[in-house]
Amino acid sequence: MILGLDVGATTIKSAVVDEKGKIKEFKKTKNRVIEGDDFLVSQIANLINGYKEKLKFDKVGIGFAGSVDYKRGIVISAPNMGLIQNLYLAKTLERKCNIGIIIDNDAHCFGLAEKKSGAGKNYKNMIAVTIGTGIGGAVIVDGKLYRGANNTAGEFGHMAIDASSNKICGCGKYGHFEALASGTALSKLYEEATGQRTESELIAEMASKGEKIAQKCIIHIGHYFALGLANLINIFDPEAIIIGGGLSEVELLWNTAMNNIKPYLLHKNLANTKIVKSKLGETAGVIGATLLF
Numbered sequence: 040m041i042l043g044l045d046v047g048a049t050t051i052k053s054a055v056v057d058e059k060g061k062i063k064e065f066k067k068t069k070n071r072v073i074e075g076d077d078f079l080v081s082q083i084a085n086l087i088n089g090y091k092e093k094l095k096f097d098k099v100g101i102g103f104a105g106s107v108d109y110k111r112g113i114v115i116s117a118p119n120m121g122l123i124q125n126l127y128l129a130k131t132l133e134r135k136c137n138i139g140i141i142i143d144n145d146a147h148c149f150g151l152a153e154k155k156s157g158a159g160k161n162y163k164n165m166i167a168v169t170i171g172t173g174i175g176g177a178v179i180v181d182g183k184l185y186r187g188a189n190n191t192a193g194e195f196g197h198m199a200i201d202a203s204s205n206k207i208c209g210c211g212k213y214g215h216f217e218a219l220a221s222g223t224a225l226s227k228l229y230e231e232a233t234g235q236r237t238e239s240e241l242i243a244e245m246a247s248k249g250e251k252i253a254q255k256c257i258i259h260i261g262h263y264f265a266l267g268l269a270n271l272i273n274i275f276d277p278e279a280i281i282i283g284g285g286l287s288e289v290e291l292l293w294n295t296a297m298n299n300i301k302p303y304l305l306h307k308n309l310a311n312t313k314i315v316k317s318k319l320g321e322t323a324g325v326i327g328a329t330l331l332f
């Protein structure tokens with residue numbers, strides 16, 4: 040049995056997963072990133088120790104929303120989690136919890152889980168994309184996760200989509216995919232139009248009830264999402280793209296993206312690329328974290 044944690048910018052998801060992939064005690068905790076690194080580390084440690092009192096497990100896998108040095112257990116940076124830089128997360132947690140810990144990028148975990156037992160099960164060469172607060176990704180080649188020289192392969196959120204854009208990304212650069220098409224991008228766009236700071240989930244809900252400005256903002260980011268997906272198809276020519284994360288459930292965004300990919304594709308065969316939603320839903324990241332061992 041392995042404890043899996045999926046540490047996102049707004050929520051920490053956790054569960055114990057057994058050898059057959061069965062989930063126990065799935066839990067969601069609010070991540071209060073504004074409290075800083077030390078708070079985050081103790082929050083995760085408390086969560087792990089809390090599980091230790093209830094269930095037996097011998098390792099902990101963590102998916103973290105940021106660039107992660109997987110071999111050394113360090114969070115290099117996490118643009119959507121304040122000023123985290125070179126945080127020795129695995130070692131610190133091992134000391135606090137007295138258990139073996141491996142960490143990796145959260146979207147890598149998502150990709151691993153969808154490949155093993157989700158929507159990517161039947162594909163050898165696939166791309167995984169998560170769209171929530173930010174945009175993350177994983178590249179699976181010949182059934183294996185492609186990590187790159189620094190383990191940061193698949194950071195699709197930071198590909199430049201519009202170099203002339205004035206939209207600033209969490210990483211500090213302009214016109215990145217994430218700055219134009221994520222939940223954060225949606226909130227900012229809506230705020231520009233209405234003067235109200237609103238969470239992306241709420242904007243999606245308003246849009247589904249017919250609120251025109253909310254709908255317009257979602258359609259706007261949906262076009263950029265299409266552009267980013269088309270770039271990925273042109274670059275990788277994958278068998279499939281598996282998409283997860285909270286915003287993948289927003290129908291208007293999904294439909295806008297799906298209807299606008301084609302014009303950007305290099306040749307017509309690429310239009311046959313399967314684009315499917317995550318099968319494991321909100322548990323994908325947690326399951327993937329337990330597959331790191």
Ligand SMILES: [Zn+2]
Nearest residue numbers: 197208210215
């Ligand atoms: Zn960026």
